[in-house]
Amino acid sequence: MFKAMAMAGATAVALGLPPAALAKVPAAEAGRLGKELTPVGAEPGANKDGSIPAWVPARQRGALKGEFPNDAAIDAEKPLFTITKANMGQYADKLTQGHQKLLKTYDSYKMNVYPSHRMATFPDAILKATAENAVNCEMVGTDTPDNCRLGFPFPIPKSGAEPIWNHKMKWRGEAQTRFNNQMIVQPNGQFQLTKIIEDVSFGYASIKNPVPVTKNSGEFLKYLSKTVEPPRMAGTFILVHEKAGTGAEGRAAWLYSPGLKRIRRAPTVCCDNPYEGTDGHQFYDQVDMFNGVLERYNWKLLGKKEMYIPYNSNKIAGPKVKYKDIAKAKHVNPELPRYELHRVWVVEAELKPGTSHTFKKRRFYIDEDSWNIVAVDDYDKRDELYQFQEGHLIFAYNILAATTVPEIIYHFTSGRYFVTAAFNEDKPNDSSVSFNADYFSASSVQKMTTK
Template identity: 60%
Template sequence: MKSRVVILAAALSFAVPSLVLAKVGADQAAKLGKELTPVGATAAGNSDGTIPAWTPAKQKGKLSGEYASDAAVEAEKPLYTITSANIDKYGDKLSEGHKYLLKTFKTYKMNVFPSHRNVAWPDFIYKATAVNATNCALVGTDNPDNCKQGFPYPIPQTGAEVIWNHRLKWRGDNVRRNNDQMIVDPSGKYQLAQLTEDVKFLYANEKNPVPLTNGKGLFLYYLSKIVSPPRTAGTMILVNESGGTGATGRAAWLYAPALKRIRRAPAVCCDNPYEGTDGQQFYDQVDMFNGVLERYTWKLQGKREMLVPYNNFKAARAKYDDLARPNHLNADIPRYETHRVWVVEATLKPGERHTYAKRVFYVDEDSWSILMVDCYDGKGGLFNFQEGMGTPQSNVLTHFTVPEVIYHFDSGRYFVTALSAQGHPNDYSVQYPDGFFTDSAVQQRASK
């Protein structure tokens, strides 16, 4: 009877936005830390040995002044290389975006290395995740309910729950990060923009976590400032992010240097272009996906073994001239491994508007990081492809995608974001005073 209720809830969720999706039972939650890792991944490797068992890394490194690295992993040689000549042999393990790149550009290849499953999280995240498994629900697609600190849905029942695991994962309490961005034209020449970003994570905060209940609870503060180029320098975007939609969801402000004032910015959403990206990145493509889910129907297709960007320490530290090449990133630098990913298909609801009519997300089981997104237009054609270079961060026991790439197949340009190798490493030791992430505080600092 219980399984029938879960199936019925999943079916009705598309028609009834306020429906509360079922939580998992104690029998399912008991698998966490046993056959499942504490955050819900399959602990064992696969049958042919290409995916190893989970072996969590120990915490190491300073909170500031260091880039993530792993000397042993970085010294490895590729097991094999995928090109247009042998793509058919590996097609079942490739995203549609990677297939397109391989078939279209003779210079594109994928170097495949031994797989490592070392992603680890702090103990308090493990403990909170175990509690969430039986307590945390999802109302509609945008309202986590009765969730606190840990991954909200370690044993997901819906596609929307997988995306919320990505959005709410532990990333440290605070971080100040350098975000350099490249717009690369088909010749390989690029324009460089530089941003600084300040983020305070509230939901997964170690000492003062903010619980999420239906329609209530801020889960992060975000403030970005464009440093260059001069024509957009000084522009700032402030976001106070909550669960929910409309008045109970995201609150955003934009500071425009020309106007010398900060104002509410409801357009900081969805497929509106992020300031200063020349239309190459939508707001909801930051961090691979963020913002409201309400415009789409989210289908959980299950797990799949795939070749994905992983342990990309070299790509994260590469100089920008070394990365930029005509049509695609320098194919000698990214590292690919075989991992299990959750596959989630998002289809635009009738009557809703977005540039992408369908998106297919590939989400790593160990980190809940979105590693790839196939983006389709209204005619069903593959329009864009997002790729996040998955990289563990052992100093804070988390996992990021750095850098991230958006390939624009219509124009031949591609956009690279989350670069920091020619700037500064993330600073997780930063502390923000009360009131730092308010519109009045931003206006006051900008006016000095």
């Protein structure tokens, strides 16, 4: 079936035809949601040997503000076993290429594997809307979801682009203010810290006032960041209106530089252009593991696989850990991450002929229960593993959502790595905030800079 779909798409491109929409899921297949499948499309049962347990949805608890990720029972557990360079052969079929390369390259690297827990769930309104999307939402090409509202757009994916859009449009609360602390870590463990404060409003995944995404209108997220440290970057603002579509119909972005003292449109907030202040260690489309347009790649859904991935990572994300505890020579402190066995969707993206990107191929690993991208193998033009992205998944009981904090990008050619989305020494995400309609406007940002 995939081969036929791929051939049809290639024919349309060759003839210059507009991309066709992938068919909606039939009502009978959508009826599996909440029965044979969880409400968001995962397999509810355990695997054969029970090493992946059955899904048991969490109950909401905690305040919208001031909650670091935590689960007393999970956090008290000890590792079941440890994967090292010496024994990695026993587990290779369940390891990403990035994890295998880290194990092969560094004798000091290891993966502590813990019991698996599956509690990720979402508010009832998100679950209900997800079921409706299954029979209403369509994918036009790779960048235009159509007729989608509030929930995960593609709970029963049929193409490689669809799981990526589930990740991009996932529920994360109505709005958030969050600290995004970043570290460029040298091979000897020394690091440079950048502190950023981010405000985000989730228009599409808003229960109070959902903004539907169609082929004619698709603004689903608004984002504003302010760099606080280091002094040479302090006062830099990045404003983004995230939209479905490409080109003029897609993302709109603005940049305020203290040196220029004005805000200006920033078309370079895209793809493999380096994110401001990262010294080239993170591309714009690596933020949140992946974001932005998909149009430069052909996307292939490879299927589902059992993998050891970062999961229930409360320790490495929590307030007891300092940034110096995370940043160690060559790789993060291996005593802090928690790995569990879970089922993931595997999606492969191949660079299209005639387009450009630093990565020729990318392989994404997406948690079946939360639709979060938790790992990415990034390959260069020589088909060699160039970078590896690792997102440490946590579940936020206070809003019933999952996200990855921190996120790591390993640069294999330089021996450096980049840590982002850490808030250990500051405050956890504040989901009690709300923003006026004009807060995320260029004129509003310009006014902020004069205060």
